[in-house]
Amino acid sequence: MSNNLYYLGIDIGGTSTKYGIVDDNGTLVYKNNTSTLPHDTFDSLFETVWNDIKKQRFTIHSIGIGAPNGNYYSGKIENAPNLKWKGEIDVCRIGKKISEHEVSLTNDANAAAIGEKQFGKAKMMKDFVVITLGTGLGSGFYVNNTLLYGSNGMAGEAGHITIFPGGRLCSCGRKGCLEEYVSAKGIKKTVLEFKHEFHDSVLNQYQEERLNPLLVFEAAQQQDKLALKVFDYTAEILALGLTTIINITAPEAIFLLGGISSAGNQLFIPLQRYMEQYALSIFKNKTLILPSGLEPDTAGILGAAALAKGQHTL
Amino acid sequence: MSNNLYYLGIDIGGTSTKYGIVDDNGTLVYKNNTSTLPHDTFDSLFETVWNDIKKQRFTIHSIGIGAPNGNYYSGKIENAPNLKWKGEIDVCRIGKKISEHEVSLTNDANAAAIGEKQFGKAKMMKDFVVITLGTGLGSGFYVNNTLLYGSNGMAGEAGHITIFPGGRLCSCGRKGCLEEYVSAKGIKKTVLEFKHEFHDSVLNQYQEERLNPLLVFEAAQQQDKLALKVFDYTAEILALGLTTIINITAPEAIFLLGGISSAGNQLFIPLQRYMEQYALSIFKNKTLILPSGLEPDTAGILGAAALAKGQHTL
Numbered sequence: 225m226s227n228n229l230y231y232l233g234i235d236i237g238g239t240s241t242k243y244g245i246v247d248d249n250g251t252l253v254y255k256n257n258t259s260t261l262p263h264d265t266f267d268s269l270f271e272t273v274w275n276d277i278k279k280q281r282f283t284i285h286s287i288g289i290g291a292p293n294g295n296y297y298s299g300k301i302e303n304a305p306n307l308k309w310k311g312e313i314d315v316c317r318i319g320k321k322i323s324e325h326e327v328s329l330t331n332d333a334n335a336a337a338i339g340e341k342q343f344g345k346a347k348m349m350k351d352f353v354v355i356t357l358g359t360g361l362g363s364g365f366y367v368n369n370t371l372l373y374g375s376n377g378m379a380g381e382a383g384h385i386t387i388f389p390g391g392r393l394c395s396c397g398r399k400g401c402l403e404e405y406v407s408a409k410g411i412k413k414t415v416l417e418f419k420h421e422f423h424d425s426v427l428n429q430y431q432e433e434r435l436n437p438l439l440v441f442e443a444a445q446q447q448d449k450l451a452l453k454v455f456d457y458t459a460e461i462l463a464l465g466l467t468t469i470i471n472i473t474a475p476e477a478i479f480l481l482g483g484i485s486s487a488g489n490q491l492f493i494p495l496q497r498y499m500e501q502y503a504l505s506i507f508k509n510k511t512l513i514l515p516s517g518l519e520p521d522t523a524g525i526l527g528a529a530a531l532a533k534g535q536h537t538l
Numbered sequence: 539m540s541n542n543l544y545y546l547g548i549d550i551g552g553t554s555t556k557y558g559i560v561d562d563n564g565t566l567v568y569k570n571n572t573s574t575l576p577h578d579t580f581d582s583l584f585e586t587v588w589n590d591i592k593k594q595r596f597t598i599h600s601i602g603i604g605a606p607n608g609n610y611y612s613g614k615i616e617n618a619p620n621l622k623w624k625g626e627i628d629v630c631r632i633g634k635k636i637s638e639h640e641v642s643l644t645n646d647a648n649a650a651a652i653g654e655k656q657f658g659k660a661k662m663m664k665d666f667v668v669i670t671l672g673t674g675l676g677s678g679f680y681v682n683n684t685l686l687y688g689s690n691g692m693a694g695e696a697g698h699i700t701i702f703p704g705g706r707l708c709s710c711g712r713k714g715c716l717e718e719y720v721s722a723k724g725i726k727k728t729v730l731e732f733k734h735e736f737h738d739s740v741l742n743q744y745q746e747e748r749l750n751p752l753l754v755f756e757a758a759q760q761q762d763k764l765a766l767k768v769f770d771y772t773a774e775i776l777a778l779g780l781t782t783i784i785n786i787t788a789p790e791a792i793f794l795l796g797g798i799s800s801a802g803n804q805l806f807i808p809l810q811r812y813m814e815q816y817a818l819s820i821f822k823n824k825t826l827i828l829p830s831g832l833e834p835d836t837a838g839i840l841g842a843a844a845l846a847k848g849q850h851t852l
Contacts, residue, residue: 246551267802278758293820294776303820349689351685351688351689351693365786367682367686367688368681368682368684368686369682370682372681372682372786372787373682373788374665374681374786374787374789374819375663375664375665375789375790375824375825376788376824377788378788378820378821379786379787379788380788381785381786381818382785382786384818385781385782385785385786386778386781386816387700387703388702388703389701389702396818396819397819398816398818408558408700429800431599462600464703465702467700468652468782469700469786471696471699472679472693472694472695472696472699472783472786472787473686473688473693473786473787474688474689474690474693475688476689476691478688487689487815502694502700502712504698504710504712505690505710505711506607506616506617506692506695507690507695510689510690510692511689523541
């Protein structure tokens with residue numbers, strides 16, 4: 225064992241919770257996951273994770289948690305729509321009581337931004353944004369070298385920028401939100417919206433439930449016209465959302481993590497073209513649009529560990 | 539003469555430049571203005587202002603300038619579309635050479651935000667936004683107690699948030715921008731768009747050039763149906779823009795300055811209703827929407843003076 229410090233990062237999602245032990249350099253030295261669903265309380269989930277970690281041969285310095293609606297200021301998960309624990313869950317207090325270690329909390333997209341800053345491509349950047357593309361769309365903002373929490377700890381909800389007033393109904397109850405167009409659920413809706421124009425598309429063979437961004441990507445690589453249309457449309461809507469973000473915070477870079485961003489140039493080439501078209505002239509070519517420096521399946525763990533590290537070394 | 543410190547604030551607009559001497563408490567002790575248009579160079583304008591200031595019996599400590607496209611980082615006015623000085627004007631260097639005083643620059647809406655922080659209603663706030671409503675729409679953001687400049691000094695262009703993709707053509711060359719709906723020019727466009735539905739409106743008697751927010755406000759107070767429709771529509775679009783801002787920076791308050799915000803409850807009552815309708819649930823009732831604590835005709839001077847003061851006392 226070295227003299228390295230080790231941090232436990234826990235990435236809580238609606239169905240699965242990933243966790244791991246990360247050293248000072250951002251190396252993931254142990255990784256595991258458990259299903260979130262069977263745990264009726266956060267206490268039960270945290271005990272499961274902690275019992276596993278105790279068996280490993282690493283001395284944990286502190287613990288970070290990234291979770292939907294995780295509020296850094298309050299240390300509570302507040303009314304997360306995709307978790308079954310309702311109301312406000314005091315996860316920092318509960319985690320500390322069980323583990324006897326300091327526990328920090330932030331939301332999952334903020335954790336990804338902290339990970340990008342400490343272990344990814346944003347080490348030298350003061351102003352950047354990480355957009356996480358999964359079932360929904362999350363975002364974490366660094367402004368002037370500090371994570372943007374706003375007055376109530378909940379800043380950075382770019383997934384709910386209104387793109388089309390009166391547009392697609394969002395799970396938040398509002399209409400026309402960015403995430404209803406560019407997340408996995410949004411892409412599925414786009415396929416369904418355009419499929420009647422492309423009868424010979426391979427995507428028509430899939431039942432609605434089975435459609436996902438990976439299938440669309442594979443079809444696009446085969447030059448399937450529906451898939452190419454879906455990529456073009458998604459890139460255009462994403463560009464509209466990103467230009468709004470740039471108009472407000474003028475970041476040096478926006479990093480895309482997971483979901484359709486894994487399609488690489490299939491997304492980034494049309495996205496760059498639409499960014500050129502939609503950017504305000506003073507912002508043209510000022511903000512880099514890049515894939516994240518982290519891997520989608522471990523970014524949440526690294527980010528949560530980076531949160532723990534940041535709390536104790538800054 | 540007291541031992542007070544005095545600051546010169548200069549508020550450069552496309553047609554008129556207002557300036558004044560402000561003491562440490564934000565009291566405007568001298569105020570004047572000059573036409574911007576006759577001056578072929580910034581040097582000429584600045585000399586005119588400085589020659590007038592030198593005649594006053596106040597010892598100036600430092601100078602602040604608020605101007606369209608004023609970049610705090612570079613100290614230059616950069617390609618301002620509504621000024622006839624083209625390219626980049628190194629106003630801080632020129633002003634210092636002429637006056638032998640330190641000169642600071644920011645854009646006009648940022649100046650208003652600094653004024654709100656130092657002399658207005660935001661003294662105790664760390665996260666807030668000022669929206670300036672004039673011919674266009676400007677915005678200045680405080681984030682974590684610091685003015686938001688972003689990576690290039692140009693952050694805070696909320697006037698160019700896209701509200702309707704493919705909507706009204708904006709002077710920036712893009713379509714559907716917020717300012718094309720809620721600024722003075724936007725309100726005129728809204729009147730023209732809806733007037734055919736309201737043949738008996740008093741607003742129909744005015745030629746297009748004469749229409750302005752004040753006439754619409756006066757008509758609304760007489761319960762003119764077209765004017766009421768215009769206020770309702772404007773409030774709805776503004777609410778869509780403000781919810782996007784709140785989703786990103788989660789401010790404690792958004793202050794509205796000038797333009798249609800001078801209409802008071804005629805705007806704020808429908809605006810509050812639409813904010814309720816369009817706000818993301820986690821942000822409902824979290825952000826105050828208030829009239830600015832400064833007066834539209836002096837806010838720019840006070841803000842520029844506050845910039846000068848901030849540079850030398852913080």
